[in-house]
Amino acid sequence: MSRPLLRGVSGMRISGNGHDPWDLEMKERNEKEDLEKDHSTDQSYLALRFPFRFLSHDNNTSPSKYGISENGFTSDIFSSGTPRSRQNFTMLFLKFSLIAIVFLALTGSFWWTISISTSSRGHIYHGYRRLQEQLVSDLWDIGEISLGSSRSKDLEFCSEDFENYVPCFNESRNLALGYSNGDEVDRHCGQELKQHCLVLPPVKYRIPLRWPTGRDVIWVSNVKITAQEVLSSGSLTKRMMMLEEEQISFRSASLIFDGVEDYSHQIAEMIGLRNESNFILAGVRTILDIGCGYGSFGAHLFSKELLTMCIANYEASGSQVQLTLERGLPAMIGSFASKQLPYPSLSFDMLHCARCGVDWDQKDGILLLEVDRVLKPGGYFVWTSPLTNPQAFLRNKENQKRWNFVRDFVENLCWELVSQQDETVVWKKTSKASCYSSRKPGSGPSICSKGNDVESPYYRPLQPCIGGTRNRRWIPIEERRNWPSRANLNKNELAVYGVHPEEFAEDTENWKTAVGNFWSLLSPLIFSDHPKRPGDEDPSPPYNMVRNVLDMNAHFGGFNSALLEKGKSVWVMNVVPTIGTNYLPMILDRGFVGVLHDWCEAFPTYPRTYDLVHAEGLLSLESGHRHRCSTLDIFTEIDRILRPEGWVIIRDTARLIESARALTTRLKWDARVIEIESNSDERLLICQKPFFKRQAS
Numbered sequence: 039m040s041r042p043l044l045r046g047v048s049g050m051r052i053s054g055n056g057h058d059p060w061d062l063e064m065k066e067r068n069e070k071e072d073l074e075k076d077h078s079t080d081q082s083y084l085a086l087r088f089p090f091r092f093l094s095h096d097n098n099t100s101p102s103k104y105g106i107s108e109n110g111f112t113s114d115i116f117s118s119g120t121p122r123s124r125q126n127f128t129m130l131f132l133k134f135s136l137i138a139i140v141f142l143a144l145t146g147s148f149w150w151t152i153s154i155s156t157s158s159r160g161h162i163y164h165g166y167r168r169l170q171e172q173l174v175s176d177l178w179d180i181g182e183i184s185l186g187s188s189r190s191k192d193l194e195f196c197s198e199d200f201e202n203y204v205p206c207f208n209e210s211r212n213l214a215l216g217y218s219n220g221d222e223v224d225r226h227c228g229q230e231l232k233q234h235c236l237v238l239p240p241v242k243y244r245i246p247l248r249w250p251t252g253r254d255v256i257w258v259s260n261v262k263i264t265a266q267e268v269l270s271s272g273s274l275t276k277r278m279m280m281l282e283e284e285q286i287s288f289r290s291a292s293l294i295f296d297g298v299e300d301y302s303h304q305i306a307e308m309i310g311l312r313n314e315s316n317f318i319l320a321g322v323r324t325i326l327d328i329g330c331g332y333g334s335f336g337a338h339l340f341s342k343e344l345l346t347m348c349i350a351n352y353e354a355s356g357s358q359v360q361l362t363l364e365r366g367l368p369a370m371i372g373s374f375a376s377k378q379l380p381y382p383s384l385s386f387d388m389l390h391c392a393r394c395g396v397d398w399d400q401k402d403g404i405l406l407l408e409v410d411r412v413l414k415p416g417g418y419f420v421w422t423s424p425l426t427n428p429q430a431f432l433r434n435k436e437n438q439k440r441w442n443f444v445r446d447f448v449e450n451l452c453w454e455l456v457s458q459q460d461e462t463v464v465w466k467k468t469s470k471a472s473c474y475s476s477r478k479p480g481s482g483p484s485i486c487s488k489g490n491d492v493e494s495p496y497y498r499p500l501q502p503c504i505g506g507t508r509n510r511r512w513i514p515i516e517e518r519r520n521w522p523s524r525a526n527l528n529k530n531e532l533a534v535y536g537v538h539p540e541e542f543a544e545d546t547e548n549w550k551t552a553v554g555n556f557w558s559l560l561s562p563l564i565f566s567d568h569p570k571r572p573g574d575e576d577p578s579p580p581y582n583m584v585r586n587v588l589d590m591n592a593h594f595g596g597f598n599s600a601l602l603e604k605g606k607s608v609w610v611m612n613v614v615p616t617i618g619t620n621y622l623p624m625i626l627d628r629g630f631v632g633v634l635h636d637w638c639e640a641f642p643t644y645p646r647t648y649d650l651v652h653a654e655g656l657l658s659l660e661s662g663h664r665h666r667c668s669t670l671d672i673f674t675e676i677d678r679i680l681r682p683e684g685w686v687i688i689r690d691t692a693r694l695i696e697s698a699r700a701l702t703t704r705l706k707w708d709a710r711v712i713e714i715e716s717n718s719d720e721r722l723l724i725c726q727k728p729f730f731k732r733q734a735s
Contacts, residue, residue, distance in 0.1 A: 191704070192705075192706060193674070196233065196236060196238065198238075200233070201238070201239070201240055201262070202262045202645060204352055205227070205639075206639065206640050207352035207371065208226075209222050212224075220373075221375060221376045223373055224376050224377055225373075225497060225642060228639070234674055235674075236705065237678050238731070239646055240732070241731070242257075242259035243731070244257045244259065245681075245683060246260065246364060246366070246585075246681070249585045250607075252364075252365060252366050253337050254287065254365075255285050255287050255288070256288075256365055257285060258286050260364055260646070261286075261357070262355050262360070263286075263355060263356045263361065264356065265281055267355065267356035268280075268281045268286065279332060298334045301335070301392075302335070302338055302339060304462065305462065305464065308457035308462065308464045309418065309457070314338075314342055314344075317342060317344055318342070318521050320516070321514075321518055321520065322344065322387040322417075323344060323345060323520075323521040323524065324344075324345050324346075324626065325345070325346040325390055326381075327348045327349070328389065328390065328396060329349075329358065329391060329395050330346075330349070331392070332358055332362055333346075333348050333358070333361070333362030335392065336362070336368070337365060337367055340367070345368065345629065346368065346390075347631045348369035348370075349373075350369075350394075351371070351373045351375075352371050352373075357644065363644065364647075366585040367609075368611065368631050369643075370611070371642040371643060372642065374405045374408060376499065377498060377500060378408060378495040378498045379412060380494070380495070380496055380633050381494070381622075381634075382622055382623040383411050383412065383491070383505050383506030384411075384413070384506045384511050384512065385412045385414070385623075386413060386417065387417050388418045388419075388420065389409055390420045391419075391420070393422060393424075399444050401500075402502070403443070403444075404501075406444070406447055406448060407451075407500070407501065410504060410506075411505040413467050415469045415470075415513065415514045416468075416517075417515055418464055419448075419464070419465045420464050421463050421464075421465075422462040425437050425440055425441055425444075426462065448465055450481050450482025450483070451482060451504065452467070452468035452470075452474060452477070453466065453468065469514035471512055474504060474507055482504075483504050484504070485507055486503035486504060486507075491505045491507075491509075493623065494620050494622055496636070511623060518627075521629050522602075525599055525602075525628045525629050525630075527627075527628065531627075535621065535623065537621075545593070548596070550604075552597075552600070553601055553604055554604070559724060560685065584606075584608060584685070585607065585608055586650075587611070587652065588641075588648045588652065588679070589612050589613060589653075590613050590637065590676075591615055591618065591653055591659060593621060594624060595612050595625040595628055595630050597652060597654070598612055599630075608650075609631070610630065610631075611632065611648075612632030612633075613635045614632060614634055615634075615635065616634055616635065617660070618659050637656070637660065637672050638672075645679060646679070646680070648679050649685070650685045651679070651680055651685070651686045652687045653686075654689040654690075657669065657688070657691075658690055660672070669697070669698060670701055670704070673701050673702075673705055677707075681727070682728070683728070685726055687722065687724055698723055699723055705727075706730070707728070708725060708726045709724070710723075710725075711723055712724060
């Protein structure tokens with residue numbers, strides 16, 4: 039097929055055999071003189087066109103700009119030798135004039151606004167200023183979309199040092215800044231420059247195995263851990279792992295004895311239950327596992343419909359949090375050091391510490407006060423430690439002194455000692471808030487004042503008082519409905535959070551529909567519960583599993599609820615932005631897990647830990663709080679925590695979605711915008727992160 043000729047070419051004409059050669063030569067000479075005459079005008083005009091080329095319909099410029107194209111024709115569309123060129127010049131001049139008029143109008147209106155009378159000045163000015171800022175923002179977004187790659191370069195890949203990098207956690211820097219007494223291992227954001235680069239996985243990184251196989255076997259190259267760290271793992275849950283060539287196995291080494299199962303069974307019996315399957319009947323659904331090892335305790339209880347959130351300190355190598363998330367289990371970086379955890383008061387049904395490394399007798403018991411704050415009324419605190427073994431007291435008087443301090447301190451917190459066996463002790467928090475007022479004067483910590491008893495603190499300093507006692511959510515776990523009924527809140531329960539039943543019901547139905555649409559839009563191969571045909575091998579990449587899900591703006595937790603109702607084998611980290619309405623207490627009371635977070639800061643997790651990141655309305659929420667951080671900052675953080683071949687689903691207004699889509703090209707994501715409803719201003723942005731590999735050096 040012949041190549042089509044360029045349209046709008048000036049100074050050239052296809053002549054037939056009937057024309058006189060002399061006339062043709064003279065015509066070409068005259069046209070050449072016209073081109074040279076207009077050359078300087080064209081060049082000056084081009085200089086004006088480029089800053090505003092987002093107003094032009096032609097965004098694709100030939101590589102042979104303003105010269106001779108590969109087929110021999112001149113490609114200068116601004117030459118003035120034809121009526122079409124003059125028309126183009128006129129249209130572009132009108133567009134430039136329109137911009138000038140808008141600019142002059144805005145400037146004139148601005149000076150008129152600030153010159154009006156003082157009585158009405160502030161009200162009118164602020165209203166008009168919002169319109170002015172909105173218009174400037176719209177023009178800026180249009181410019182970014184139209185300019186595309188010519189305006190913004192794709193982000194570079196980070197150096198190898200960033201493979202397991204977690205911002206806000208830098209112990210050596212914190213020590214240099216003067217932090218001590220545990221503060222050096224805590225979270226400190228805002229003291230380092232944002233890194234706008236893409237974190238590559240390790241050289242031998244492999245897509246995780248599908249759930250539930252991936253719960254028991256992970257690729258050793260996907261995490262940062264040494265063979266010595268595997269062999270020297272000290273805690274009970276850490277010992278349940280073996281290094282097998284390229285894999286780490288968490289299966290029991292014995293077909294008869296399973297240490298985690300027997301340990302869980304022992305705790306259940308100490309509470310007075312037949313086995314761990316009856317935890318739910320006792321009101322236990324959510325567990326905070328402090329220093330969780332590598333998540334084996336939570337992995338075992340997951341099959342009993344218990345949801346265990348692992349928290350542990352940041353570790354540069356052999357990280358408990360990183361390995362737990364790699365297994366497809368809930369985890370985040372968090373420490374009992376100097377700050378309150380980003381959870382509301384009365385959040386968890388049980389707290390568990392098995393040789394977790396926390397010295398509960400230190401700092402005058404303030405760490406135990408934080409345990410009491412996040413524990414629901416009637417909840418359990420399980421502590422396994424050599425310190426609690428009565429036989430050890432005979433050999434170590436110092437340990438006996440430390441044990442006596444903890445025992446006496448929690449007694450003044452109105453905890454009841456339920457049982458003590460070997461190295462494990464179980465306490466039960468009081469179900470009656472009146473217990474605190476019945477204590478002897480001066481015995482134990484005081485009740486927090488209203489100013490110090492914040493519903494959901496965000497990394498505030500630890501408080502030396504008892505929190506949550508005045509909370510409307512003070513409901514003993516034995517009086518709450520058991521799981522899964524507790525996920526569906528009734529009218530009286532919703533009233534505690536200020537939510538109307540109609541609003542909650544509408545939100546629930548909308549998410550059921552949305553999740554069904556998501557599942558039909560994405561390939562069924564990516565999902566963890568996709569059936570594999572008998573005899574088939576696991577498909578080679580590209581494929582992915584969805585197990586770890588992050589909801590960046592969880593609202594009521596409706597996305598989480600709909601996923602579970604659809605029978606999806608996932609768990610969801612429900613994040614409530616600090617700048618939005620705080621529904622995190624409601625989410626946790628429904629039996630889900632979640633956390634408060636400021637999305638202008640790094641999320642407390644390692645790179646490559648989530649399979650699916652979802653955000654509904656987050657861009658609108660952030661756009662209402664300008665000058666906090668850029669959308670690129672947020673998207674770069676999403677890329678850091680997203681696994682290769684992971685998915686991003688963003689729902690927001692059409693304007694914000696189109697602006698976000700322009701950024702996805704810089705992140706090298708595959709992206710598609712989908713119109714949800716014909717009469718709706720909302721759009722859906724679905725992206726997938728490619729699997730880029732670092733070359734072996």
